[in-house]
Amino acid sequence: MPADHRQTLNNYLQRTHRGDPRRYLTWETSREGSDHRPTWHAIAYLQGVEWGRGNGLSRGLAMEAAAKIVLIALGVLSQET
Numbered sequence: 001m002p003a004d005h006r007q008t009l010n011n012y013l014q015r016t017h018r019g020d021p022r023r024y025l026t027w028e029t030s031r032e033g034s035d036h037r038p039t040w041h042a043i044a045y046l047q048g049v050e051w052g053r054g055n056g057l058s059r060g061l062a063m064e065a066a067a068k069i070v071l072i073a074l075g076v077l078s079q080e081t
Helices: 005-017 059-074
Strands: 025-034 037-046 049-056
Touching: 005 025, 005 059, 025 059, 037 059, 049 059
Parallel strands: none
Antiparallel strands: 025 037, 037 049
């Protein structure tokens, strides 16, 4: 089963910031390419500061990739994960 980096990030923010992670975490997503094979891009912001970028074949996959980068930057995940 693939890792759920967005859920892990939300759980981490709930523990460390004692509240709704939506107050700290925001997303920017965009799409490019053809309708039948788009590429999605996601940027994760913590308190308005960019912490991670990701790309994928769906919006969700792009957000997962960005969340993984954030978790690595926060020291929650190792680069090998």
